[in-house]
Amino acid sequence: MEGREDGQGARRRDAGNDAERDQRPQNAPPPRAAVLHHETPWGPGAAGQGARPGLELRLHRARHGPPPTAAAVYQDRHDAGGRAGVRVAFDSHAHLQDPAFERDREKVIARAEEAGVSGMLLCGYDTHSNLETLAIAAGHPAVFAAVGFHPHEAKDVTAEMLETLAGQAARPDVVAVGEIGLDFYRDHSPQDAQLRVLKAQLEIAEAVAKPVSVHSRAAEDACLEPLSAYAAGRGWAPGTPPVGIMHCFGGTLEQARRYVDVGFLISIACPITYPSNEESRRMAAGLPLEAIVVETDSPYLPPQKLRGRRNEPANVWRAIEAVAAARGESVASVAAATTHNATRIFGVTLPTKVGIS
Incomplete structure (x- = not known):
């Protein structure tokens, strides 16, 4: 694992160590799920034709339509048995393709859904x-796709790859x-190659x-200067939807505020549980x-009680609980707000089968 256990995670390059990961199910059984109805998943669609940065590309909305309001996502839904109070979470960054x-x-995906994780961004x-x-993502309504390098x-990324x-x-x-x-x-x-590839992907x-x-x-x-320029290019202004997420942010509160001020959300991961x-x-x-989302960065950076084991999206609740404790707020309110923040920025509607009652 390349990520600091007290800060930002990073993809591990040594795949040879994957066999050493403990892939057993988590010891604790998942919370009982409210059984509702899946939305019909969209297929992957035809791949877009290659387009160079700077050329006109067709604009698309996310596959599940416009983002709902917080009230729509967190209304007191009932399942077929009449159980109310469905609670959901969104893991804003995971690597289930690892x-x-x-x-x-x-x-792993089923455990996440049973635990009420109704959205997972796979990067x-x-x-x-x-x-x-x-x-x-094409086969799972609760999994959404992001692509990037x-x-x-960066040193290996070519113009053709971009x-x-x-x-x-x-x-x-x-x-x-x-x-x-x-x-x-x-x-x-x-560093110069990294900056070149970052700017190309922002374009x-x-x-x-x-x-x-x-x-x-x-x-x-x-990162602040190129990301500020990107936000300006997107026309971001206070009161409009954010244009990016600082994944598993490992900086200071003061640095985080600078990103919030230019249109970014701050993602807090399971290392918040580390003493x-x-x-x-x-x-x-x-x-x-309203500036916070949560994530697992699975399979990396498990919560404190599972350190040394593989992380997975169901554990995003540990990050939510720690954020709630730090703020002196309820777990339900933090789950509701962070999930709304994620659905708003990604422009998605969540499948309705998933949730804890």
């Missing part, structure tokens, strides 16, 4: 994972561009009018709730 999930991916990071992301890949990415990003079943960004903590790609996101999911490890200050990670708890308490 080899760690090859043996039991369907069970690509290279050519192969982008294709896998599209395939997985991780900063570790052209392919532009076509993928234009597809109606892709709701965001990511995982993109800068990583100055490791030296997998030179793609601007052309298709879709939000970005940004990795900024040890580069929280360096040493006081800054994440300070961030959770100090930011407005």
Whole structure:
């Protein structure tokens, strides 16, 4: 694992260690699910034709239609048995295409849905994972696709690869561009190459009018200028929907506020549960709730009680509980707000089968 356990996670390059992960189901049984009805999933659709950044691309809304209001997402729904008070969560960043999930991916998704995780954003990071992301999301109404090149890949990203990415990003079943960004903590790609590829992907996101999911490890200050320019290009202004998410943000509260001020949400992950990670708890308490989403970064960065094991989307509730504790608010209110924030930025409506009653 490349991510600091007290801050931002990052994709691990050494796939040889995947066999060492504990892939057993979690010890605790998932909460009882309210059985409602799935929406009919859309198929993957035809891949968009290659388009270079800067050329005109058709704009698409997310596959599940316009975002609902908070009241619509969190109304006191009833299942077939008359049970009320359905509670849902949204994991705003996960990597279910990772080899760690090859043996039991369907069970992992089912566990998440049974635990009330009604939305999961699956982020690509290279050519192969982008294709896998599209395939997985096509078969699961609660899984949404984002495509992009991780900063570790920047030195190998060609113009042709960016052209392919532009076509993928234009597809109606892709709701965001990511995982993109800068990583100055490791030296997998030179910083100038990282910045070049980040700017190219921001141009793609601007052309298709879709939000970005940004990795900024040890580069929280360096990302601000290009992301501010992207937000301006998207026409962001206070009161309009955000244009990006700072994934598993590992900076300070003060740095986080700078991103909120230019149109970004701050994503808080399971390391908020680590005793040493006081800054994440300070961030959770100090930011407005409308600026926060939550994530797992699965299979990385499990919560404190599961450290050393594989993470999965069902554990996003641990992040929600920690945010609620830091703020002195209820788990239900934090789950409602962060899920609304995610559905708003991605422009999606959640399937109705999922929820905890």
